[in-house]
Amino acid sequence: MANSKLYKGSLTTIILKLLNDNQKMYGYEITQKVKALTNGELNITEGALYPSLHKLEAEGLLDVEVTKVDNRLRKYYKLTEKGTKETSNKLNELQAYIKTIQALVNSNFSLE
Amino acid sequence: MDQLYIFTRQHFVEWYDVQIELVDHLANGIEEQWETQPNLNFETALKIEFKKFGVFGFSELVEQKTNALDKYYRKEIFMHFKAYLGLPKLIITLFSIWIIYLLLISVDNKTFVTIPFVGSALIVHFLFLFKQQREMKIRYKTTGKKWLFEQSMIQFGGLIHLLNLAIYFPIIIDSNKQWTSTSTLVLSCCLVIYVLLLYIAISVVMPSVKESAIKQYSEYRLIKV
Numbered sequence: 268m269a270n271s272k273l274y275k276g277s278l279t280t281i282i283l284k285l286l287n288d289n290q291k292m293y294g295y296e297i298t299q300k301v302k303a304l305t306n307g308e309l310n311i312t313e314g315a316l317y318p319s320l321h322k323l324e325a326e327g328l329l330d331v332e333v334t335k336v337d338n339r340l341r342k343y344y345k346l347t348e349k350g351t352k353e354t355s356n357k358l359n360e361l362q363a364y365i366k367t368i369q370a371l372v373n374s375n376f377s378l379e
Numbered sequence: 380m381d382q383l384y385i386f387t388r389q390h391f392v393e394w395y396d397v398q399i400e401l402v403d404h405l406a407n408g409i410e411e412q413w414e415t416q417p418n419l420n421f422e423t424a425l426k427i428e429f430k431k432f433g434v435f436g437f438s439e440l441v442e443q444k445t446n447a448l449d450k451y452y453r454k455e456i457f458m459h460f461k462a463y464l465g466l467p468k469l470i471i472t473l474f475s476i477w478i479i480y481l482l483l484i485s486v487d488n489k490t491f492v493t494i495p496f497v498g499s500a501l502i503v504h505f506l507f508l509f510k511q512q513r514e515m516k517i518r519y520k521t522t523g524k525k526w527l528f529e530q531s532m533i534q535f536g537g538l539i540h541l542l543n544l545a546i547y548f549p550i551i552i553d554s555n556k557q558w559t560s561t562s563t564l565v566l567s568c569c570l571v572i573y574v575l576l577l578y579i580a581i582s583v584v585m586p587s588v589k590e591s592a593i594k595q596y597s598e599y600r601l602i603k604v
Contacts (some may be wrong), residue, residue, distance in 0.1 A: 293403065295404045295407040312433065313404065313431050321447040321448075324447070324451075325447035326451075331595055338380065340403065
């Protein structure tokens, strides 16, 4: 995606939605999943992903589980009960926003 | 793995709870590069992965993680504090304010009350800080690990700076000034709020944070000082 600013406002919703669908995920997995689901159109940067994950964790929307995988520690994130509720709120908000933008983009602007 | 831990330390990430995630991320990225370019050497692959973190490297990430932790602790402290503004704990709060108020009006010089009161609270505060710093030092010496959540926790999520203002209580109180009932009441409220925040941060929030850290990280252990 040429303009990464466009997805930044929706990053938390994207993370919450992915965790809602996949139970638990780790940071790298999230970046790869987004890339795969969007055929490489959307590339979540590391510098944006981790602060968002840490913020969501601090807000009590995510829970953390540290497990040993392949001889190294891996930090998994999963939704808390509060996080699951927030996911549906955020998704509704995003869908309403997409509809509004679509209405704006599809309308015929006239200068007359 | 050890090389990656050293790399994060060289890039100013001294906190183990942050390193875990970064090391795993870098390792995943390098492994993926090796799938398509098996001959790529470790240093080059690592450089490519590190570049993805942007011009500020890991520093911005650590800063934002610290901010998130600070916010979490402040929220926890205020959440427990709010309980003292509602029943049944409100009775304890009001009773304490009333006792302090009675003490304050019973003396001509308010510093006779504020200095011992704030002084004892500060002693408790400094003893707590000393104990925690010592615990962190021993933990680092024995395990070689520093924990960011612990650092943020002993500063009460930045609230420590606000609590430290209590040191000025006895100074700003002019002993010769005539105190109205309202200002005496405000002073007793401030003293009670100060002690309550300190008590909640040390005795309520800190043990629960340590308990969840033990559950999350198998390598985090309590150390008796």
